Amino acid sequence: MKIFSGTANPELAREICKRLSIKQGKCQIKKFANDNILVKIEENVREKDVFIIQPSCFPVNEGLVELLIMIDALKHASARRVTAVLPYYPYVRSDKKDQPRISITARLIADLLEAAGADRVLTMNLHSPQIQGFFRIPTDNLLAAPIIISHFKKKKIENGIVVSPDAGSAKLAESYARKLGFPLAIMDKRRLGDTDRVTVLNIVGDVKGKRAIVFDDEIATGGSLIETAQTLIKHGVKEICACAVHGVLCGDAITNLQESIIKEVVVTNTVRIGKEKMFPKLSVLSVADLFAKAIERIHKGQSVSTLFSNHLEFAK
Amino acid sequence: MKIFSGTANPELAREICKRLSIKQGKCQIKKFANDNILVKIEENVREKDVFIIQPSCFPVNEGLVELLIMIDALKHASARRVTAVLPYYPYVRSDKKDQPRISITARLIADLLEAAGADRVLTMNLHSPQIQGFFRIPTDNLLAAPIIISHFKKKKIENGIVVSPDAGSAKLAESYARKLGFPLAIMDKRRLGDTDRVTVLNIVGDVKGKRAIVFDDEIATGGSLIETAQTLIKHGVKEICACAVHGVLCGDAITNLQESIIKEVVVTNTVRIGKEKMFPKLSVLSVADLFAKAIERIHKGQSVSTLFSNHLEFAK
Amino acid sequence: MKIFSGTANPELAREICKRLSIKQGKCQIKKFANDNILVKIEENVREKDVFIIQPSCFPVNEGLVELLIMIDALKHASARRVTAVLPYYPYVRSDKKDQPRISITARLIADLLEAAGADRVLTMNLHSPQIQGFFRIPTDNLLAAPIIISHFKKKKIENGIVVSPDAGSAKLAESYARKLGFPLAIMDKRRLGDTDRVTVLNIVGDVKGKRAIVFDDEIATGGSLIETAQTLIKHGVKEICACAVHGVLCGDAITNLQESIIKEVVVTNTVRIGKEKMFPKLSVLSVADLFAKAIERIHKGQSVSTLFSNHLEFAK
Amino acid sequence: MKIFSGTANPELAREICKRLSIKQGKCQIKKFANDNILVKIEENVREKDVFIIQPSCFPVNEGLVELLIMIDALKHASARRVTAVLPYYPYVRSDKKDQPRISITARLIADLLEAAGADRVLTMNLHSPQIQGFFRIPTDNLLAAPIIISHFKKKKIENGIVVSPDAGSAKLAESYARKLGFPLAIMDKRRLGDTDRVTVLNIVGDVKGKRAIVFDDEIATGGSLIETAQTLIKHGVKEICACAVHGVLCGDAITNLQESIIKEVVVTNTVRIGKEKMFPKLSVLSVADLFAKAIERIHKGQSVSTLFSNHLEFAK
Amino acid sequence: MKIFSGTANPELAREICKRLSIKQGKCQIKKFANDNILVKIEENVREKDVFIIQPSCFPVNEGLVELLIMIDALKHASARRVTAVLPYYPYVRSDKKDQPRISITARLIADLLEAAGADRVLTMNLHSPQIQGFFRIPTDNLLAAPIIISHFKKKKIENGIVVSPDAGSAKLAESYARKLGFPLAIMDKRRLGDTDRVTVLNIVGDVKGKRAIVFDDEIATGGSLIETAQTLIKHGVKEICACAVHGVLCGDAITNLQESIIKEVVVTNTVRIGKEKMFPKLSVLSVADLFAKAIERIHKGQSVSTLFSNHLEFAK
Amino acid sequence: MKIFSGTANPELAREICKRLSIKQGKCQIKKFANDNILVKIEENVREKDVFIIQPSCFPVNEGLVELLIMIDALKHASARRVTAVLPYYPYVRSDKKDQPRISITARLIADLLEAAGADRVLTMNLHSPQIQGFFRIPTDNLLAAPIIISHFKKKKIENGIVVSPDAGSAKLAESYARKLGFPLAIMDKRRLGDTDRVTVLNIVGDVKGKRAIVFDDEIATGGSLIETAQTLIKHGVKEICACAVHGVLCGDAITNLQESIIKEVVVTNTVRIGKEKMFPKLSVLSVADLFAKAIERIHKGQSVSTLFSNHLEFAK
Numbered sequence A, B, C, D, E, F: 001m002k003i004f005s006g007t008a009n010p011e012l013a014r015e016i017c018k019r020l021s022i023k024q025g026k027c028q029i030k031k032f033a034n035d036n037i038l039v040k041i042e043e044n045v046r047e048k049d050v051f052i053i054q055p056s057c058f059p060v061n062e063g064l065v066e067l068l069i070m071i072d073a074l075k076h077a078s079a080r081r082v083t084a085v086l087p088y089y090p091y092v093r094s095d096k097k098d099q100p101r102i103s104i105t106a107r108l109i110a111d112l113l114e115a116a117g118a119d120r121v122l123t124m125n126l127h128s129p130q131i132q133g134f135f136r137i138p139t140d141n142l143l144a145a146p147i148i149i150s151h152f153k154k155k156k157i158e159n160g161i162v163v164s165p166d167a168g169s170a171k172l173a174e175s176y177a178r179k180l181g182f183p184l185a186i187m188d189k190r191r192l193g194d195t196d197r198v199t200v201l202n203i204v205g206d207v208k209g210k211r212a213i214v215f216d217d218e219i220a221t222g223g224s225l226i227e228t229a230q231t232l233i234k235h236g237v238k239e240i241c242a243c244a245v246h247g248v249l250c251g252d253a254i255t256n257l258q259e260s261i262i263k264e265v266v267v268t269n270t271v272r273i274g275k276e277k278m279f280p281k282l283s284v285l286s287v288a289d290l291f292a293k294a295i296e297r298i299h300k301g302q303s304v305s306t307l308f309s310n311h312l313e314f315a316k
Helices: A010-020 A060-076 A105-116 A129-134 A145-155 A167-180 A223-234 A253-259 A288-300 A305-315 B010-020 B060-076 B105-116 B129-134 B145-155 B167-180 B223-234 B253-259 B288-300 B305-315 C010-020 C060-076 C105-116 C129-134 C145-155 C167-180 C223-234 C253-259 C288-300 C305-315 D010-019 D060-076 D105-116 D129-134 D145-155 D167-180 D223-234 D253-259 D288-300 D305-315 E010-020 E060-076 E105-116 E129-134 E145-155 E167-180 E223-234 E253-258 E288-300 E305-315 F010-019 F060-076 F105-116 F129-134 F145-155 F167-180 F223-234 F253-259 F288-300 F305-315
Strands: A002-005 A027-031 A037-041 A049-053 A081-086 A120-124 A139-142 A160-164 A184-191 A198-204 A211-219 A239-247 A264-268 A282-285 B002-005 B027-031 B037-041 B049-053 B081-086 B120-124 B139-142 B160-164 B184-191 B198-204 B211-219 B239-247 B264-268 B282-285 C002-005 C027-031 C037-041 C049-053 C081-086 C120-124 C139-142 C160-164 C184-191 C198-204 C211-219 C239-247 C264-268 C282-285 D002-005 D027-031 D037-041 D049-053 D081-086 D120-124 D139-142 D160-164 D184-191 D198-204 D211-219 D239-247 D264-268 D282-285 E002-005 E027-031 E037-041 E049-053 E081-086 E120-124 E139-142 E160-164 E184-191 E198-204 E211-219 E239-247 E264-268 E282-285 F002-005 F027-031 F037-041 F049-053 F081-086 F120-124 F139-142 F160-164 F184-191 F198-204 F211-219 F239-247 F264-268 F282-285
Touching: A002 A010, A010 A049, A010 A288, A027 A060, A037 A060, A049 A060, A049 A288, A060 A081, A060 A105, A060 E060, A060 E105, A081 A288, A105 A129, A105 B129, A105 E060, A105 E105, A120 A288, A129 A139, A129 B105, A129 B129, A139 A288, A139 A305, A145 A167, A145 A239, A145 A264, A145 A282, A145 A305, A160 A167, A167 A184, A167 A211, A167 A305, A167 B167, A167 B184, A184 A223, A184 B167, A184 B184, A184 B198, A198 B184, A211 A223, A223 A239, A223 A253, A288 A305, B002 B010, B010 B049, B010 B288, B027 B060, B037 B060, B049 B060, B049 B288, B060 B081, B060 B105, B060 C060, B060 C105, B081 B288, B105 B129, B105 C060, B105 C105, B120 B288, B129 B139, B139 B288, B139 B305, B145 B167, B145 B239, B145 B264, B145 B282, B145 B305, B160 B167, B167 B184, B167 B211, B167 B305, B184 B223, B211 B223, B223 B239, B223 B253, B288 B305, C002 C010, C010 C049, C010 C288, C027 C060, C037 C060, C049 C060, C049 C288, C060 C081, C060 C105, C081 C288, C105 C129, C105 D129, C120 C288, C129 C139, C129 D105, C129 D129, C139 C288, C139 C305, C145 C167, C145 C239, C145 C264, C145 C282, C145 C305, C160 C167, C167 C184, C167 C211, C167 C305, C167 D167, C167 D184, C184 C223, C184 D167, C184 D184, C184 D198, C198 D184, C211 C223, C223 C239, C223 C253, C288 C305, D002 D010, D010 D049, D010 D288, D027 D060, D037 D060, D049 D060, D049 D288, D060 D081, D060 D105, D060 F060, D060 F105, D081 D288, D105 D129, D105 F060, D105 F105, D120 D288, D129 D139, D139 D288, D139 D305, D145 D167, D145 D239, D145 D264, D145 D282, D145 D305, D160 D167, D167 D184, D167 D211, D167 D305, D184 D223, D211 D223, D223 D239, D223 D253, D288 D305, E002 E010, E010 E049, E010 E288, E027 E060, E037 E060, E049 E060, E049 E288, E060 E081, E060 E105, E081 E288, E105 E129, E105 F129, E120 E288, E129 E139, E129 F105, E129 F129, E139 E288, E139 E305, E145 E167, E145 E239, E145 E264, E145 E282, E145 E305, E160 E167, E167 E184, E167 E211, E167 E305, E167 F167, E167 F184, E184 E223, E184 F167, E184 F184, E184 F198, E198 F184, E211 E223, E223 E239, E223 E253, E288 E305, F002 F010, F010 F049, F010 F288, F027 F060, F037 F060, F049 F060, F049 F288, F060 F081, F060 F105, F081 F288, F105 F129, F120 F288, F129 F139, F139 F288, F139 F305, F145 F167, F145 F239, F145 F264, F145 F282, F145 F305, F160 F167, F167 F184, F167 F211, F167 F305, F184 F223, F211 F223, F223 F239, F223 F253, F288 F305
Parallel strands: A002 A049, A049 A081, A081 A120, A120 A139, A160 A184, A160 A211, A211 A239, A239 A264, A264 A282, B002 B049, B049 B081, B081 B120, B120 B139, B160 B184, B160 B211, B211 B239, B239 B264, B264 B282, C002 C049, C049 C081, C081 C120, C120 C139, C160 C184, C160 C211, C211 C239, C239 C264, C264 C282, D002 D049, D049 D081, D081 D120, D120 D139, D160 D184, D160 D211, D211 D239, D239 D264, D264 D282, E002 E049, E049 E081, E081 E120, E120 E139, E160 E184, E160 E211, E211 E239, E239 E264, E264 E282, F002 F049, F049 F081, F081 F120, F120 F139, F160 F184, F160 F211, F211 F239, F239 F264, F264 F282
Antiparallel strands: A027 A037, A184 A198, B027 B037, B184 B198, C027 C037, C184 C198, D027 D037, D184 D198, E027 E037, E184 E198, F027 F037, F184 F198
16 A cells, blocks of 8 residues: 655645555655646555545645646556545536536546546545546545534534525535534525625524534635624624535635634645644644545455444435 | 437327427337337438437336337437437436445436437436536436426415425525525424435424425425425414425325325426326426427527526526 | 345345355345335445346346446445356347347347446356357356256156257257257247247158257247147157246246146246246256356356366357 | 448459449558558548448458558548448457357457447348447448349249258258248258368258258358268259358368369359459359448438348348 | 637637637636636537637646636537647647656546547647557647748748757757758757756767757747757857747746847747747747638548648658 | 467567466467467466567567457456567557558557557557557556667777667667767658658768667668668768667568678567578577566566666657
C-alpha cells in the first residue's frame, strides 16, 4: 500500500499517513513556466495498491487536472490499483440539469477520473447520494455523521431545534434531528436565478425560544447561512450554531461568519483550512481517523460500511 | 420517424401517435411456451429515427427485458437512432446506496439501455434529477408540472396548503407551493427498515383549517399517503387532495384510496391505468400531448426545454 | 470464495455448496409492492471470488433481471471477481437472425451480463457452441455428456439407434451415436413459421425394430418430441427413450410426456424441477458435482476442460 | 457513396462497381521492402458512405491486415461510415472452442474490425449463422441460395437426391433438398483430430440409383468431398455434382477435383478464382449482382432482407 | 454550424467567425464563489455541427477544464457533432515518457477530450506529428508553414541560414531551410534535468557572416532562444530572427526578448497575445483565415489537407 | 509465470527462457491448407502471468495475426495477465500522418493488441518515444543503449565522430555522441516521395579525417546507409561503422552491406537473424539478457526503468 498526496490538502494527507503509521509516497509536483503541471512519481509503485488524497480545494481546477495527471502517471507506472481519495468531491453541487444546456459536471468528473485510470473512489458526504451512481467503478461514500453527532452530543444542548436552511436539505436536517432527539424546522426560502442571492420567505415549524443548529453539507460564502441566522433571531431563536461537513469558506466567509450572530461554526477538515482561514468561532473536526480506517479496510478487503453503520439514515 | 410501442402502455403510445398523425410502427411481440420473448420488427427501419414507448408498468421486469430486446432488434436492423421513451423510468427509486451492498439499480438500467444500443432517452419526472447523470447518452427529462399546476389552478382552491409527505420530498412540494401561491407543511415521518411501514411523528408547519394538497412523485400502495391524510385530519385539515405524476397504484391501492378520507387522487397516464384500475375519486391527466411535442422536437432538432421553461424550478 | 444463489434454482445451489463444503452466501432478495426487485448482499464480499448460481428458469425475465441486479450489487460491493453460473443459459435458442429484424437475444444477454459487471461465465451445453463467441469475458461451457453417456451405458441397451429429432441436431446426435456405438437416424422435419407446430416428413436412416434414443439439447413443451416418437413407432421402432440436458418442461409437457408412448425421459437438473414437475417416467441426473468441481477449479486456477476431455466431440 | 477494393478480389470489386455504374475509389496499396503495407486513399472521402470489398482470399492474413489498415485510413480521413464487405468472411470456420485453449478467431476478427473502426459488415453465407452475433455493429449476411437454386433448377435433374457431407451440414442440405424437392441423405463421417483426414463410416438414407448433389458452404482441398463421392458411387449413386458457396480451392484441389468422379463443381466468385484456378468441370456463379444490390440498398436505407426473403430457411 | 468560444482566445474566435460571416454562439461562462465553472449554452444546438475554439493559454488548467465542461454541455444538449478547435494543443510537449513514472499528458488530454464527448479535434503544428496517433477520433493538424514561409519570402533575406535550436528540432528546421533555399545549422546543446536551464556546447554547420533565422515550434520564456542568439553572434552571425508558431511568451519573455540581440520575433496568434504582451520586435501573423477555411471545409465535408498540400514535408 | 513464443524469433525466446531458467510454454501453431492459422495452447494457463515473445519479423503480417490469435487464445483460456513482448514493434515507422489519408498504423497495432486482450506491452527502442502514448495499457520501452555503448567503448575508437543519417535522427545521434564523447555531424538529406530513394545534399559538421559511426534505429535495405557512407568517404572520412538496434536487413541488404565500404555493421537480435542472413561484417549483440531481466522485474513488480536509468537521454 502506498499513499500519495496532491497539493490540495497536504495536512490531511499527513495526518492520515500518521494514523496508518505509513510513510507518504514520494512524488514531485511542479509547474513549468508555461503553466503546465509535471508529476513525477519518485518511487516504484508496480503492483502496489495506491491511494491519492486530493479533495477539491482552491484552486479547484488546478487541483483537478493535477489529480488526473497523478492517476495517469501511476497507472502507466503499473500500479495495481489506484484509489482517488476525494474527501470533498469536485463540482459536487453540479449534479443535475436544473437549467437547459448545462453540464452535469459532477458526472463529467466521474468520467474523467475513469478515463484517467482510477480504479476506485473514496469520498465523503456527497451533496446528493445519487452521485454514487455516476460511477462505474466501485466507490465508498463515508459519512461524517458519527463525528458531528458526537461533537454536539458532548455539548448537551437543551431545548435545541434542528433547522434546515432550505427545503432541499430537509432530509439531511431530519436525520440530524432524529439522532439528536430535537424537533425540526425548515426555511422556506427561494433562490432566484443562478446567483447566490436568496430571499427568505418563511419558517416552517416553531423555533421560538429554541437553540438552533443549522445543518448543511457545505458552507461556501456563508451568505445564505447568515441570512438564515438573522431570520431565526427575528423569530425568537435564542442561540445559533451552524454546522457543515465541508468548510469551503470562500469569498468573505471568514470575516462575515466571525462578525455574525452565529455563535459557533463547525466544519471538518475535508477541505484544507490553512492558518489564514482559522477564526475564533470556528471548530474544525478531523476526518483523518475515519479516512485512515477506511483506507486500511479497503486495502485489506474488509467492510467499510461498518464504519458508519449506525448512521445509514444519513445516506438516504 | 417511426414510433413503436412495447406492451407496457399501448394506450399512451396510441394517443401519442394520434397527436402526431403518424401510423404506429408494426412489430410483433410474443412469448414462446418457454417464457422467452420474441420481438420481430415488421417494417423496414434502416436509417430511420425510431422511438420506442415503454414506461415501467406491471410486470416491470418483463417490460424491461422486452424493451432491451426491442432496442437490440432495431439497432441491428440498422435504425439510425433509437430513442427509448420511458414516461415512467424503471427502478427510479433505486437511485442511491442507502444500505450497504445494494445495487443502484436506476444506474444499472441506464447501463443496460446503453448496452442494448439506445441512443437517447426521453423520460418524465425522475424521482431525483441526478438520475440524468447516470447516462452518457443524451436524455430529456420532461416535467408534468405545467399539466398538474393547470389542473389545480382551474379548481380555484381557497385557503390551500401544500403538504410534503416527508422531508425528502420537501423541495418538490415547495415548488408546487410557490407556483400555487400556497404555504408549505412537511410531515416529519420515519421509514423503519426497508419495509413500506412508516411511523408519522409530527407535522412541521401549521395546517389547521386548511385544504391540503399532498404532492409526491408517485403513488404505489398509497399506504403512507393514507396515513398522512389521517394525521392531517387529526391536525384539523378540512379537505385533502393527493397528487402524483406516476400512478403506480399497486397492491390494494385502488380500494384503499377510494375508501379513504382523501377527496381526489390526481395522477397522469405515464403508467398504464387500465379500466380495472379506474375508481371514482381518480382523475387521470394525459401526458400524451407533451410527449408528442417532445418527440417531434427531438426529431426536428428543436429545443425541448421550451416545453416546460416556466417550470424549471421543478428540476432543481 | 463465496457462492450466492438467485431464486431460480436454489436446490441446485444448495447441492453445489454441499459438495464444496461451503456455506452459501447470505443475500436478501425481495420484491416491493411496485414489482421492483431489491437485492441486498448480507455479508462482506470485498476482494472475494464470487459465484452466482442462476440458470434460466421460469419466470425467465424476472430471473434475468434479478441476476443482473445481483452482479451489479456485488461489483459495487467490491467483489474481486464475479462469475455468473448459468447452468441453462437464458435465450439460448435466440442465437441467430433467422428472420429479418429480430434480435440475437443470446448475444444481447452476453452484453447485458458484461454491462452489469460479470467477469466470467460458467454455463453448460449451449444450444450452439458459437454462443461462446458472444462473450468478451472468459467463459467455460461444461458438457453433460459424461453424465448422460454413463446413464445410458449402465442400461446396456441392445439393438439401439440414436435419433436426431431434426437435421439441425444431427451433429449432436452423431456424437452420442459414436460414444454409444449405435447407428444414427435423422428426422427430416420442417418447422413452419415461428410457431411450435411442425410437420414431420420422413425418417432418414433405418429404424425398424430398433430401440431408439432421441437426443436433443432441451425439452420444452415436448410437442415435437411426441410427434417424433409417434412417427418412429409408425416406422417400426420397438421402444423410445428421450434425453435432453435441459428439462425446460413448459406448457403441458408433464402430462403429455407421461401419457405418451415414450418409455423414459432423461434430463438433468440445470433447470429447476420442483416436486410439482416430477412424473414417473422422468429421470433427473444431477450436474451439481460437475459444477462444484468446475467452480473449485476456476477458483484455484486449474484446468476446467479436463472435466470433460474425453467428450470434446460434443463441443464441435 | 464510394467503393474501394483491397487486393483480395479486384475482379469482383470491378464487377460490382460496373453494375452500380460507379467509378471505383482510387487508393494506393503497396508494400515497402520491410514487408509493411502502405495504404493511401487518393481521393477525398469526408462525410462519404464508403464500402471496402475484401473477401478472405490467399494470402489470408495479408489481406486481413490490409483491410484493417484501409478501414483505419478511411475513418481517420473522416469517412462518415465504413462498411467492410467480406463476401467470404475470414476464419469463418474458427467459430467455436471445440478444443481447449484455442481462439474463436472468427470472433476475434469481429473485434479487430470494430477496433479498426468499421461501422457495418456485409458478408455472405457465414459458416454458422451465429457468427452474426459476434458483432456489435450491424451486419448483413447475404444468402447465395437464390443464385444456386436457380442454377440447379435450370438443369431439371431427375431422380435427384441432396447429400450432406457430414452431420454438421445436415441442416443446410435439408434446406436445399426442400427447395429442390429432393430427398435427403447424410454422410455419417468422423473427423479425427485437427487434421483434414476423415473416415467415412456410413450413409444415412437411401441413395441407390440417384443423381446426387453434395452441398457444403465451402470447398477447401476437396479431399473429403472426393471421399464422399467415392463412397456414394460405391453405394450405387449414378452421378455426382458438388456445390459450395465459397470456392477456396486450396492445395491440390484443382487437379484432384478435375480428375475425380465428380461431374460438375459449382461455386460462386466470393473467393477470387483467377484464370490459373479455372478447370473444365468448374462452374462459377457470380454474386456481383447480389452484392451490388445490397450495397445500393444499404446506402439508400432500404431493406436488404428482401433480396433473399424467399430463402430465409437457409439462415436457420 | 455553430461556433462557440471559451475564454482562452476570444479575439481569435471573433476573427474566425468574422471571416466565416457567422454569428458566434451565445454561451455564458462564469465562476461561482467556490471556484467552480458554470457553462450555460444559451441557444438551441440540437443536431447542429458545433465547433469550440479554445487553445491552451494562461491559465492552462482552467482553460482545459472549461473546455471539457463546454463539450459535455454541448453533447448533452444533443449537438450532432462537437469539434474541439485547439490551435495550440494543451500539454503538447508532454508527449513521451522521458523520465520514469511520468504521465504522457498530451495523451491523457486526448483521452479526456474523448471522455467528455468530443467527436473531432482541429489543431495546429503539434510538437511531434505522432501526437495525432493519441486520438481515436478524427483529427486535423493544420500547418502554419504557408503563412510563415510567405512572411519570410517577402523579406527577401540574402545570405540566410536556418538554425535549429537543438538536435530534436533539426527536422523541422531542415524543412524551413529547404523551402527558403537556405543552408542548415544545428545547435548541439544539452538540456540538464527537467529545468529550463540549458548549456550550449557547439554549433554544427557554418554560420559565419550569415543572417540566421532560428525556428522552433513554440517560444516559452525565450531563455534558450536568447542563449542560442548569443552563441550565434559569438560565431559571427550578422543578424538573427526568431520564429515559432506558438507564442507562449511566459515568464519574462517579453522584456528579455525585446532587450535581446534578436532583431525580430515572429509568432502566430494561436496563443492569445493581449495588448500587454505586444512589444516592438514582435510580429504576430494571424491563423484565423486558415482556421476559418478548415472549419468550413470540415463542415462541408471537403478535403482539409489541400490547405497545406505544398508543405507536407513539415508533417514528417 | 509462463513464456510462450510465436514463430517470429524462436531463438530469442529460447535464449530469454534459458536466462530465466524457465521452461518455454507449450503451444501448437499451425496453418491449415486454407491459410488459416490455428493456435492451441497446450498447457493450463489459468491465473498465470503470461508473456508472448513475438517481434515484427518477416513475414510481418502473418506474425502479427498469429500474435493476435495467441493473445486471444490465452485470454479466453483465463490467463491472469498477458504481456505482448515485441522487441521490434510492428509498423513502428508508420507513426504519423505525413501524407493525407494514410493510417497511423503503429497506433492501429496498439488498438488491435488491446482489442485482442493484451494487458501490457514490452518493447524496445520505438522509432519515436511518442508511440508509447498510443497505448492505454501500461508499456515498457527498453533501451538497447547500454549494450551498444558498451560495445563501442570496448573498441576504444580514436578520433571518432557520430553521424546522423538525416535531420530526423539528429537527436538520437546526439545522445550517442554525448555518451561516447564524440562530436556530431548530420546528413542534410531529402527523401523524395514514399519511395526508399534519397538524395544526399550536404553534410552539416566537419567529418574530415574522422572515424565515423552512423547510428539509426533500424537498417532495412541499407540503401540510404550505403549512400551516406559513400558521401562520408567523399568528404574525407577514414573509416565507417554503422549501427542500429533493429536489423531488419531486407531486400539485398546483406550483399550490399557486405560489399560496401562500411567496415562493421552492428545490430541486435530483436529481429530474427537466421544463419542465411549472417555475413562477415555483421556483429549481432544479444538483447536476451535485458529482456529476461525486464520480464522478471515485471513479473515481480520491481522497477524496470533501473535497467537503463543511466541512458534516459535516449528516451527523449
